[in-house]
Amino acid sequence: MERILRKCKQCGRDIYFEGICVSCRAENERNRILALPQEEIDSAVGRICDEIENTGELDKERDLFGKLLNYRDINTSKIARAAFQKDLFYPCEMYKDAPEDVVKAMLETVKRDDTDSFLASRLLSCLAVYGGEEVFQTFLELEAHPRKWREKLYVNPSSYAAIGGWSYDSGGKFLKTNFDRCYPMVKGTPEEKKRSPVKIGARTGEKCPRCGCEIVNLMEFDGRDPRLDFLGIGGVIKAKCCPNCMEYMNGDFCRYTVDGESEAVFGRDSFMTEDYIGEEGIEELACNSYILGENPVPLRYAADWEGGSSVGGFAFWIQDCAIKNCPDCGKPMKYLAQIQWDTVMDGMEGNAYIEICKDCQVMAVLHQQT
Ligand SMILES: [Zn+2]
Ligand SMILES: [Zn+2]
Numbered sequence: 001m002e003r004i005l006r007k008c009k010q011c012g013r014d015i016y017f018e019g020i021c022v023s024c025r026a027e028n029e030r031n032r033i034l035a036l037p038q039e040e041i042d043s044a045v046g047r048i049c050d051e052i053e054n055t056g057e058l059d060k061e062r063d064l065f066g067k068l069l070n071y072r073d074i075n076t077s078k079i080a081r082a083a084f085q086k087d088l089f090y091p092c093e094m095y096k097d098a099p100e101d102v103v104k105a106m107l108e109t110v111k112r113d114d115t116d117s118f119l120a121s122r123l124l125s126c127l128a129v130y131g132g133e134e135v136f137q138t139f140l141e142l143e144a145h146p147r148k149w150r151e152k153l154y155v156n157p158s159s160y161a162a163i164g165g166w167s168y169d170s171g172g173k174f175l176k177t178n179f180d181r182c183y184p185m186v187k188g189t190p191e192e193k194k195r196s197p198v199k200i201g202a203r204t205g206e207k208c209p210r211c212g213c214e215i216v217n218l219m220e221f222d223g224r225d226p227r228l229d230f231l232g233i234g235g236v237i238k239a240k241c242c243p244n245c246m247e248y249m250n251g252d253f254c255r256y257t258v259d260g261e262s263e264a265v266f267g268r269d270s271f272m273t274e275d276y277i278g279e280e281g282i283e284e285l286a287c288n289s290y291i292l293g294e295n296p297v298p299l300r301y302a303a304d305w306e307g308g309s310s311v312g313g314f315a316f317w318i319q320d321c322a323i324k325n326c327p328d329c330g331k332p333m334k335y336l337a338q339i340q341w342d343t344v345m346d347g348m349e350g351n352a353y354i355e356i357c358k359d360c361q362v363m364a365v366l367h368q369q370t
């Protein structure tokens with residue numbers, strides 16, 4: 001079949017079908033959900049519960065659930081009860097506001113030796129999303145005294161905890177792995193970009209020792225802007241990395257100062273040699289028009305396909321939630337920001353993620369795609 005080049009009827013970008021592009025469709029759907037009056041949200045929650053009660057699954061209304069959760073931060077109490085009655089534990093976000101008796105029952109099951117490993121991993125995820133002191137204490141206890149089901153899981157409860165935005169260090173000290181505020185990156189004019197306290201993809205002129213591609217500041221944050229008070233950074237920090245080979249690495253690190261100085265730290269496993277991005281790609285990245293949004297949005301606002309780039313809140317992990325341990329202090333880092341690649345570079349897939357350890361002044365940059 002011949003591919004005919006057309007224009008998106010909404011934004012004008014090149015597409016190969018009649019109609020509007022994927023990102024415009026996502027934007028329209030987001031605007032629709034944002035405008036829903038409360039009674040329609042209530043009836044949508046009713047439909048979600050009905051599906052779970054009637055089929056034991058969340059399939060048809062899965063997308064609706066995700067969008068109501070992300071854009072409207074709905075209370076999930078009724079959904080959690082319906083899901084629990086059907087032994088349905090995926091997606092784990094259904095349990096965000098689970099009723100107390102449901103949480104108690106889940107905690108009891110996960111403490112048993114004879115709980116199935118797969119079920120245990122589902123329960124850990126759901127409990128992580130629910131959070132709270134009792135869940136935290138239970139995770140500590142489960143990690144100190146692993147039950148039989150732990151043998152078949154790859155990671156400790158502390159890694160599951162990060163799905164809910166928290167974790168703990170090896171001494172059992174509670175740590176947040178997410179910031180409790182979220183701002184979207186939105187399109188702006190070149191003038192607005194100059195004033196934006198967050199910028200994506202600034203050129204540095206330095207070259208990557210592994211592949212020769214230009215190193216960029218994947219994101220720059222000016223913590224002196226009041227919107228970024230929640231970061232607790234009284235200066236400018238820059239997440240420096242090679243955008244070409246980060247795709248092939250299991251996370252790169254950079255050291256920073258709050259004066260805007262940073263140095264990319266390259267691991268010794270330097271196997272990448274070819275630069276697939278080139279001058280043209282770097283220029284395209286640097287010319288993006290994204291600026292920090294004026295107002296905060298719900299924490300999971302960008303935790304979705306086509307969620308776009310954002311600072312704080314929850315990431316959209318295309319693979320598993322990947323909170324790194326700081327290379328210096330060994331503690332779990334804190335998720336800081338994500339960039340949806342195809343919004344800044346045509347043809348790039350997936351997301352980039354930035355994490356931070358403020359104690360050690362280290363940032364991690366990671367890449368995930370399908
Ligand atoms: Zn479009
Ligand atoms: Zn490189």
Ligand SMILES: [Zn+2]
Pocket residue numbers: 326327328329330331357358359360361362
């Ligand atoms: Zn550290």
